[in-house]
Amino acid sequence: MNRPERLPSQPAAAATPAVAGAEPAYLAKLNPEQRAAVLAPDGPVLVLAGAGTGKTRVLTTRLGHMLMTGRVRPYQILAVTFTNKAAREMVERVGSLLGQSVEGLWLGTFHALAARLLRRHAEVIGLKSNFTILDTDDQLRLTKQVIEAADLDAKRWAPRVLLGMIQSFKDRGLVPDKVPDSAITDFALGRTRELYAAYQARLVTLNACDFGDLLLHNLSLFQAAPDILADYQKRFHAILVDEYQDTNVAQYLWLRLLAQGHRNITCVGDDDQSIYSWRGAEVGNILRFEQDFPGAVVVRLERNYRSTGHILGAASGLIAHNRARLGKTLWTEDELGARVQIASLWDDQEEARFVGEEIEAYQRDGGHLNGVAVLVRAGFQTRAFEERFISLGLPYRVIGGPRFYERAEIKDAIAYLRVVAQPADDLALERIINLPKRGLGDATMQLLWRTARAAESSLIVAARALCATDELRPKVRTTLLRLCDDFERWRMAIAELTPRALAETVLEESGYVRMWQDDRTPEAPGRLENLKELVQALDDFETLAAFLEHVSLVMDNTQDPAAEMVTIMTLHSAKGLEFQRVFLPGWEEGLFPNQRAMDEGGAKALEEERRLAYVGITRARRLLTICYAANRRIYNQWAASVPARFIEELPAEHTEFLQRQTIAEPAMSGWFDDLRPGGRGPGFERMRAAGKPPVIAGEARVLTTELPKSQHRLALGQRVFHEKFGYGAVQRIEGNKLEIAFEKAGTKKVIDSFVTPA
DNA sequence: GGATTGTGTATTTTT
DNA sequence: TACACAATCC
Numbered sequence: 014m015n016r017p018e019r020l021p022s023q024p025a026a027a028a029t030p031a032v033a034g035a036e037p038a039y040l041a042k043l044n045p046e047q048r049a050a051v052l053a054p055d056g057p058v059l060v061l062a063g064a065g066t067g068k069t070r071v072l073t074t075r076l077g078h079m080l081m082t083g084r085v086r087p088y089q090i091l092a093v094t095f096t097n098k099a100a101r102e103m104v105e106r107v108g109s110l111l112g113q114s115v116e117g118l119w120l121g122t123f124h125a126l127a128a129r130l131l132r133r134h135a136e137v138i139g140l141k142s143n144f145t146i147l148d149t150d151d152q153l154r155l156t157k158q159v160i161e162a163a164d165l166d167a168k169r170w171a172p173r174v175l176l177g178m179i180q181s182f183k184d185r186g187l188v189p190d191k192v193p194d195s196a197i198t199d200f201a202l203g204r205t206r207e208l209y210a211a212y213q214a215r216l217v218t219l220n221a222c223d224f225g226d227l228l229l230h231n232l233s234l235f236q237a238a239p240d241i242l243a244d245y246q247k248r249f250h251a252i253l254v255d256e257y258q259d260t261n262v263a264q265y266l267w268l269r270l271l272a273q274g275h276r277n278i279t280c281v282g283d284d285d286q287s288i289y290s291w292r293g294a295e296v297g298n299i300l301r302f303e304q305d306f307p308g309a310v311v312v313r314l315e316r317n318y319r320s321t322g323h324i325l326g327a328a329s330g331l332i333a334h335n336r337a338r339l340g341k342t343l344w345t346e347d348e349l350g351a352r353v354q355i356a357s358l359w360d361d362q363e364e365a366r367f368v369g370e371e372i373e374a375y376q377r378d379g380g381h382l383n384g385v386a387v388l389v390r391a392g393f394q395t396r397a398f399e400e401r402f403i404s405l406g407l408p409y410r411v412i413g414g415p416r417f418y419e420r421a422e423i424k425d426a427i428a429y430l431r432v433v434a435q436p437a438d439d440l441a442l443e444r445i446i447n448l449p450k451r452g453l454g455d456a457t458m459q460l461l462w463r464t465a466r467a468a469e470s471s472l473i474v475a476a477r478a479l480c481a482t483d484e485l486r487p488k489v490r491t492t493l494l495r496l497c498d499d500f501e502r503w504r505m506a507i508a509e510l511t512p513r514a515l516a517e518t519v520l521e522e523s524g525y526v527r528m529w530q531d532d533r534t535p536e537a538p539g540r541l542e543n544l545k546e547l548v549q550a551l552d553d554f555e556t557l558a559a560f561l562e563h564v565s566l567v568m569d570n571t572q573d574p575a576a577e578m579v580t581i582m583t584l585h586s587a588k589g590l591e592f593q594r595v596f597l598p599g600w601e602e603g604l605f606p607n608q609r610a611m612d613e614g615g616a617k618a619l620e621e622e623r624r625l626a627y628v629g630i631t632r633a634r635r636l637l638t639i640c641y642a643a644n645r646r647i648y649n650q651w652a653a654s655v656p657a658r659f660i661e662e663l664p665a666e667h668t669e670f671l672q673r674q675t676i677a678e679p680a681m682s683g684w685f686d687d688l689r690p691g692g693r694g695p696g697f698e699r700m701r702a703a704g705k706p707p708v709i710a711g712e713a714r715v716l717t718t719e720l721p722k723s724q725h726r727l728a729l730g731q732r733v734f735h736e737k738f739g740y741g742a743v744q745r746i747e748g749n750k751l752e753i754a755f756e757k758a759g760t761k762k763v764i765d766s767f768v769t770p771a
Numbered sequence: 772g773g774a775t776t777g778t779g780t781a782t783t784t785t786t
Numbered sequence: 787t788a789c790a791c792a793a794t795c796c
Contacts, residue, residue: 095786124786149785224786291784391783413785454772566786585784607783625784646787647782 039110050312051075057306060281063343064631065319068281076253077110087117089250095259097567123264125566127227137238138230143435145221146565151440152223159211170201179209183225184293186263220437228263235270246274257282261293284339285332288625317343319591321350323667324637328630330664335620353637356671360644365401368596384593386580388629390605395581412582418564422540423547429519433503434557437471449528451492512560513551584629595633600641600657626659
């Protein structure tokens with residue numbers, strides 16, 4: 014492995030070709046390599062672009078240039094991105110490049126474009142064009158049903174495991190028949206293939222698809238109807254792909270098929286930023302490009318326009334530890350800037366406190382919160398920061414946190430709309446059939462399922478059929494019939510009402526809104542607010558179907574990007590973004606690099622973790638701070654942690670260790686060793702060998718071994734308060750169970766955590 | 772049929 | 787810890 018030790022190191026400048034006459038301003042802004050990529054003649058082009066080298070700019074400029082020169086019409090262009098965010102950005106950039114918005118482009122995420130195409134030809138693979146796109150919840154329930162229907166124990170064979178396998182088959186473009194024997198494990202007694210097939214069959218009867226199907230069905234469609242494929246091959250004169258290193262096999266095959274027509278395909282990607290192999294992405298796709306498209310023009314972009322020399326140097330030094338890479342040498346003409354800071358903290362709370370203070374200081378110095386990001390490895394890490402920022406009054410946004418469309422009340426409301434739009438959507442109906450409570454419980458559902466299965470019909474058809482018999486008690490029959498009629502009526506109203514009015518009608522008449530209005534729990538008002546927001550969101554859509562499509566494909570919550578806020582998000586979702594000031598907390602062995610990932614993927618996974626670290630570092634423009642905590646509470650337990658090996662891999666000349674008030678090692682040795690099963694980990698030893706004693710900032714704190722609350726705060730006869738039952742006196746204590754004589758509600762048995770001393 | 776209590780399990784990343 | 791599901795009781 015050879016790599017330049019010093020940065021910036023500038024390669025010989027490529028000669029700028031002489032250009033005759035005036036040329037568009039957007040070309041003048043490009044460096045020679047970028048220009049080469051943009052101006053490459055029609056044909057296959059691969060742009061290997063390091064972080065911050067302007068790859069998206071190259072892609073959008075090439076697209077815009079094709080339009081400007083009149084080589085292709087908008088509707089002949091297929092432009093693919095991975096995220097909705099990237100798609101939106103591309104639309105914007107092309108628009109501002111051309112000075113007007115462009116109509117008719119096929120521009121979007123793989124999934125959105127595949128869905129669009131599939132809706133046009135759904136009947137070829139046995140679906141109707143109004144098919145539903147299932148969310149993860151639905152998928153899980155469906156896998157569970159499939160497992161149970163096969164007479165297998167859903168406890169022994171976890172639905173999520175099966176779903177994981179099915180997804181990986183789909184990522185690889187494998188229909189059930191094509192699943193190789195090598196992929197069959199002893200899961201479900203080796204019946205995986207059969208379960209997968211059953212799952213697919215159920216989807217067809219539900220007139221539904223899952224995410225993976227969008228691509229997979231496209232492939233089946235192209236195979237079953239070569240004439241349709243030929244049409245699209247002819248249609249797409251130019252194909253452009255962003256983040257090519259993240260394509261999985263199914264996406265790769267899809268692109269390759271579509272590109273066969275004009276062979277005019279431009280892909281940009283960076284093997285060092287491949288961080289989705291767990292989702293089926295194959296870096297191999299990028300390596301294979303030249304074989305798939307002989308004569309491809311390959312352009313490398315290595316000049317970084319984003320970060321300072323120190324940040325870039327740290328990133329390059331780190332990623333050089335990976336073996337599997339094409340190898341690029343990033344350089345910059347930027348100043349060296351400040352060294353990358355490494356801060357060691359006591360625990361996750363101090364980590365949050367430290368980051369909060371640093372941000373406040375940054376703000377005092379005139380920095381904008383919009384330019385600040387906290388990038389974490391795993392979602393749960395955001396909590397400590399949120400709590401801290403709230404108490405500081407520091408405005409923040411969490412990207413990719415609990416999403417709007419994932420809230421229970423929103424999913425319920427959407428389930429209603431789904432049944433209205435597509436009556437065969439049993440999963441949606443099942444979700445809301447007894448919400449609000451209608452007296453249609455387990456027993457009724459069992460009967461419904463049996464009837465539906467026997468008649469091979471959807472639930473709602475089975476419900477009607479059942480109502481025509483006397484198998485149900487009269488009361489239940491009336492309720493069910495009424496519900497069927499309601500849905501029928503709402504369905505008729507689709508043509509007459511705006512989507513918003515329809516949603517309002519459905520939510521009112523179904524009693525769903527009333528249910529929350531009558532709810533006295535503290536969350537209820539918030540949920541009603543969310544429902545209002547949902548109804549409002551419907552104003553943006555022409556049809557109910559368009560709205561539902563949006564909900565399933567565009568799950569991200571768009572927040573006002575202009576608002577002055579710190580951004581908190583995972584490293585994965587940070588790819589493609591940049592910030593002035595970046596914090597990378599939680600650099601500890603086990604958390605990052607993540608132990609679970611490494612258990613599954615071994616050395617390869619470690620390299621992917623390192624790429625993730627590389628992505629994180631290269632998000633920063635001016636100043637970067639990496640933190641690790643010596644103690645982290647996982648679940649309930651304290652665990653001592655060791656600094657991530659990546660920290661040592663950062664070249665010393667680009668880093669500095671931050672030390673605040675320090676506590677020397679003895680403070681943490683003793684009990685430390687006991688807490689960690691294997692004693693001190695390898696990172697600890699490495700650190701020690703490197704002559705850097707683990708130095709912990711902040712004041713020492715002693716762990717309290719608190720007794721369970723009940724044992725020292727509750728006594729017989731004590732007056733307590735219970736949220737539901739009000740005040741009462743403790744009669745008996747058995748472990749954490751209490752018997753309390755309430756003043757209003759009588760004597761009840763409750764759990765101690767529900768009461769507080771009054 | 773419904774509410775309440777008890778249990779087990781999970782935390783990697785996302786279209 | 788904290789949530790989802792199951793078992794249990796009413």
